[in-house]
Amino acid sequence: MHTKPTFTSYDDMRANYCLDCPDDFNFAYDVLDAKNPDQPAMIHVDDTGTRRDLDFGFFQQTSHRLANALLARGVGPGDRVMLILYRRVEYWTAMLALHRIGAVPIPSPSLLTAKDITQRVNYARITTIICEDSITARVDAALPDCPGLGLRIQVDGSPAEGWLDFEAIMAQAAPQCPRTKATPGGNDPLVIFFSSGTTGLPKMVLHNHKYPYSHYTTAAVWHDLTPSDIHLTLSDTGWGKSVWGKFYGQWMADAVVFVWDFRGKFDADALLRIIADNRITTFCAPPTVYRFLVREDLAKYDLSALRHCTTAGELLNDSVYHAWHKALGMPIYEGYGQTETTLQVATFKFMTPKPGSIGKPVPGWNIALLDEAGQPVPQGEEGEICINIDSPVLGLFDNYMDEPEKTASVKFDGWYHTGDKAWADEDGYLWFMGRTDDLIKSSGYRIGPFEVESALVAHDAVVEAAVTGVPDEVRGQIVKATVVLSAGYQGSDELTKTLQTFVRELTAPYKYPRIIEYVPELPKTISGKIKRKEIREADLQKYAN
Numbered sequence: 001m002h003t004k005p006t007f008t009s010y011d012d013m014r015a016n017y018c019l020d021c022p023d024d025f026n027f028a029y030d031v032l033d034a035k036n037p038d039q040p041a042m043i044h045v046d047d048t049g050t051r052r053d054l055d056f057g058f059f060q061q062t063s064h065r066l067a068n069a070l071l072a073r074g075v076g077p078g079d080r081v082m083l084i085l086y087r088r089v090e091y092w093t094a095m096l097a098l099h100r101i102g103a104v105p106i107p108s109p110s111l112l113t114a115k116d117i118t119q120r121v122n123y124a125r126i127t128t129i130i131c132e133d134s135i136t137a138r139v140d141a142a143l144p145d146c147p148g149l150g151l152r153i154q155v156d157g158s159p160a161e162g163w164l165d166f167e168a169i170m171a172q173a174a175p176q177c178p179r180t181k182a183t184p185g186g187n188d189p190l191v192i193f194f195s196s197g198t199t200g201l202p203k204m205v206l207h208n209h210k211y212p213y214s215h216y217t218t219a220a221v222w223h224d225l226t227p228s229d230i231h232l233t234l235s236d237t238g239w240g241k242s243v244w245g246k247f248y249g250q251w252m253a254d255a256v257v258f259v260w261d262f263r264g265k266f267d268a269d270a271l272l273r274i275i276a277d278n279r280i281t282t283f284c285a286p287p288t289v290y291r292f293l294v295r296e297d298l299a300k301y302d303l304s305a306l307r308h309c310t311t312a313g314e315l316l317n318d319s320v321y322h323a324w325h326k327a328l329g330m331p332i333y334e335g336y337g338q339t340e341t342t343l344q345v346a347t348f349k350f351m352t353p354k355p356g357s358i359g360k361p362v363p364g365w366n367i368a369l370l371d372e373a374g375q376p377v378p379q380g381e382e383g384e385i386c387i388n389i390d391s392p393v394l395g396l397f398d399n400y401m402d403e404p405e406k407t408a409s410v411k412f413d414g415w416y417h418t419g420d421k422a423w424a425d426e427d428g429y430l431w432f433m434g435r436t437d438d439l440i441k442s443s444g445y446r447i448g449p450f451e452v453e454s455a456l457v458a459h460d461a462v463v464e465a466a467v468t469g470v471p472d473e474v475r476g477q478i479v480k481a482t483v484v485l486s487a488g489y490q491g492s493d494e495l496t497k498t499l500q501t502f503v504r505e506l507t508a509p510y511k512y513p514r515i516i517e518y519v520p521e522l523p524k525t526i527s528g529k530i531k532r533k534e535i536r537e538a539d540l541q542k543y544a545n
Contacts, residue, residue: 004220004225004226004253005017005220005221007221007348007350008350009350009351010348010350010351010360012350013221013348013350013363014363017217017221017363018363018364019213019214019216019217019364019394021210021213021214021394022185022186023185023186024185024186025185025186025209025210025212025213026099026100026179026183026184026185026209027096027099027209027212027213027248028063028096028097028099028100029100029179029183029185031212031248031251031252032056032059032060032063032096032251033060035056035060035251036056037055037056037057037060038055038056038057039055039056039254040053040054040055040056040256041054041055041056041058041059041251041256041257042054042059042089042092042256042257042258042259043230043256043257043258043259043278044089044259044261045258045259045260045261045274045278046261047261047262047263051278052089054089056251059092059093059096061175062093062097062170063092063093063096063097063099063100064097064100064174064175064176064177065097065170065171065173065174065175065177066093066094066097066166066169066170066173067096067097067098067100067101067173067177068173068174068176068177069097069169069170069172069173070097070098070101070103070128071101071177072173073151073164073169074150074151075101075103075127075128075151076101076102076103077101077102077103077182077184077188078102078103078104078189079103079104079127079128080103080104080106080124080125080126080127080128080192081094081098081103081104081105081106081126081127081128081129081130082105082106082108082117082120082121082124082126082128082129082130082131083095083105083106083107083108083129083130083131083237084108084109084110084112084129084130084131084132084135084238085130085131085132085155085237086110086132086236086237086261086263087236087237087242087246087259087260087261087262088132088155088156088237088261089259090130090155090166091107091237092247094130095107095191095247097177099184099190099209100177100183101177101184102182102183102184102188102189103128104189104190104191104192104206105191105192106120106124106126106191106192106193106194106204107191107193107237107238107239107240107242107243108120108194108238109236109238109239110132110134110135110236110238111238112138113138114138114139114141114142115142117138117139117142117146118142118145118146120194121142121146121148121149122145122146122148123204124192124194124204124401125148125402126146126148126149127148127149127150127151128149128150128151128152128153129149129151129152129153130153130155130166131153131154131155132154132155132156133154133155133156133157133160136152136154136160136163137160139152140160140162151164152164153165153166153169154166184209185209186208186209186210187208187209187210187398188208188209189206189207189208189209189398190207190208190209190211190212191206191207191211191243192204192205192206192207192401193205193207193239193240193339195338195339195340203400203403203406204400204401204402204403205240205339205340205397205400205401206397206398206399206400206401207397207398208398210394210395211248211342211395212243212247212248212249212252213248213252213394213395214342214343214364214394214395215243215244215247215248215249215252215342215343215395216248216249216252216253217249217342217343217362217363217364218244218245218249218335218342218343219231219245219248219249219250219252219253219255220249220252220253221348222310222333222335222343222346222348223245223249223250223253223255223282223284223308223310224282224308224348224349225249225250225253225254225255225282226253226254226255227253227254227255228281229253229255229256229281229282230255230256230258230278230279230280230281230282230305231245231250231255231256231257231258231280231281231282231283231284232258232259232260232274232275232280232282232283232284233245233246233283233284233285234260234271234283234284234285234286234289239339240339241312241313244284244312244337244342244343245284246259255282258278258280260274266289266292268289268292268293268295268296269296271289271293272293272296272298272300272301272303273301275301275303275306276301276302276303279305280305280306281305281306281307281308282306282307282308282309282310283306283308283309283310284309284310284311284312285311286311286312286313286314287311287313287314287315287316287317287320288314288464290311290316290320290324290332291317291320291457291463293324294320294323294324294327298327298328299327303328306328306330307330308330308333308349309324309328309330309331309332309333310332310333310334310335311332311333311334311335312334312335312336312337312343314450314529315334315356315358315432315450315453315454316332316334316355316356317356317453317454317457317458318355318356318454318458319454319457319458320332320457321353321355321356322355331353332353333346333347333348333349333353333359334346334347334353334357334358334359335347335358335359336358336359336430336432338418338420339397340396340397340416340418341365341387341395341396341397341418342395343362343395344361344362344365344367344387344395345358345359345360345361345362345365345367345385345430346358346359346360346362347359347360347429354425354427354429356431356451356454357425357429357430357431358422358429358430358431358432359429359430360428360429360430361430364393364394364395365387365393365395366387366388366393367385367386367387367388368383368386368388368415369381369382369383369384369385369386369422369423369424369430370383370384370386370415370417371383371384374413374415377423379424379425379426380423380424380425380426381423382421382422382423382433382439382446382448383421383422383423384417384418384419384420384421384436385418385420385421385422385430386415386416386417386418387415387416387418388414388415389411389414389415389416390414393416396416399411419435419436420432420433420434420435420436421433421434421435421436421439421448432448432450433446433448433450433451434448434449434450435532437532437533438468438532440467440468440469440477440479441469441476441477442469442472442475442476442477442478442479442510443474443475443476443510445510445511447469447479447510447511449466449467449468449532450467451507451511452465452467452479452481452503452507452511452512452513453465453466453467453481455502455503455506455507455511456481456483456499456502456503456513458502458506459498459499459502460486461485461486461489461495461498461499462483462484462485462486462499463484463485463486464483464484464522465481465482465483465484466481466482466522466530466532466535467479467480467481467482467513468480468482468532468535468536468539469536470515470539470543471540471543478514478515479511479512479513479514479515480513480514480515480516480517480539481499481513481515481516481517482517482519482522482535483499483516483517483518483519484518484519484520484521484522485518491516491518496516499513499516500512500513500514500516522535523535
């Protein structure tokens, strides 16, 4: 579809790289159906270790048939379809089938409870659900309170009462779902992601059919993919990150998508064996995963096929970057985006990585750091990451579905306001500070939590840390760290003093945590993001005068 772009520098990329998406673009027809059916598309390894090698012909055939099966049962343009499928092959088939007919998939995480399902089904007005057999009991428990939920399709196992069998309805369907004048594309609705809100119901982020096209940059340039690559992004299909790294851009770049459908708790040793045994060449995971990987003896694993590594989702700690680089001789390239965007800031392989920096703006994303008055801030000062929307931005969400007020609160005066803060250094690299609400104001200083957290987790005693501000009469706020300790360590006054000294040596002295609380685990959203607001609210009561 594209000739892989090559660049000598960031300036070369800025000057010469531009994506021009067709007005009626539909990924299923324009990308998938254009592939040679015999070309390798996916390597899938399930939780038992069973490996399947699938070509594009498999996804062409199954998605055409499922599209017809859904049409025959009344699913059509605009209908909202919840998918809860872990990392099963059927997820890709279902997404592609829905893209063909204009129904709107809502990928959802497997951790949803019956209550969560009830809330989301009613909130999003979902009419159809496709899920694995292990989820059906939760859906059935929610069903009495979901009057709009009609069609239920089960993957695997004997269908429960009221459920249709995924494979059976496909087998009965016609093999071709041809493109017509009514086929959706371009600016038509494509997919809804629930954003991982830390309080209340998350927002419904709507992307149109041009959204996948923007992910070509993610795959071909940031992941550096070629047709000979096997790429693994470690993400559940219930989140937007899965289509960043396991779907659209990777197939546009002709790479093979590697999927490991593990269940239960993440295991670093198991992941490293998967990478080694399957000769993974490029890899992307959140910093938390790398943090656990570098605690293993990496020399035990044959990682010789691995050539390029990336990370996103949170900030990469300096200590992890250097440990990985020392062990494997390769850097980790950071990237930044949101559920509402595709890749908008990144460090690419033709740039010198600065550990802790998210990189520079991606071509096509006109980014500025603005103050509260909407004015650009000077170099070196913090500002909100904002995207100019005076003209359409390929990859930016359309709106928060059914919530025009929420959309208007972030898209105004010609800018999309991300709610994230950063500062730019003298070379134009951006340094992420955190969400606007997460910044700590202490004695006139504004402190981002990530720098302090990064310093803490560099100590062997600390596995995870969440840094927040606690009200203080003298300083306004003081820095507090909520810490999860490594095995073999116990919280004590002595350890607290050790960690405080350690942080002071790595950061500016005023940033060290004056309070350290030890906990068995941090409060997190189901997507794994730390709920700092929940910690702050608990502290308001705990430390109130």
